[in-house]
Amino acid sequence: MGEAGKGAVMETSIDHLLVEKLSDPRTMEQLIHLLDKLENVTFLLDMLENFLQRGPEFADSINELVVLLRQSISRPEYVTRFENALTALHKMQEFLDSPQVQELIKSDVLDVRSVQVIGKVSRSLYQASKEAAETGTKRVGIIGLMRTLSDPEVQPALNFVLNFARNLSKEISDA
Structure with a gap:
């Protein structure tokens, strides 16, 4: 118990x-x-x-x-491939660590908006090159140029070029 x-x-x-x-x-x-x-x-x-x-x-x-x-x-x-891969990685690291690439990363060049503008410009350049190759060289006189400058399709690009010139001038004078 x-x-x-x-x-x-x-x-x-x-x-x-x-x-x-x-x-x-x-x-x-x-x-x-x-x-x-x-x-x-x-x-x-x-x-x-x-x-x-x-x-x-x-x-x-x-x-x-x-x-x-x-x-x-x-x-x-395989040993050679591995050594080549290591060498390539080392060179890529040197490239990425270089002052030029570091400055590029700090700049606005890689900003999304900049890349989008560059994409639009490159597509426009390609299209214009293609159209020029298809139509051949046409002579444009002063009156044709004046008429083209008032074209509503050209106005946005003309405003872009003028704004670009104005801003580039400011950047150059600031430098």
């Missing part, structure tokens, strides 16, 4: 400690937070379980890759 009595007293004290711990406001707050995240925790545990179940499959794949790499390294053409 002594052993049974000890078990009952021990169980009562554990129950009392558990109730006391659960009554603590910090513990209640943490439990509520945990319950709010329970769905995420369950999802994470499911993913971890699936990952661990596939462990042997991952190990086999890694082992096959190591065997394949060992076989490939012994071939001289």
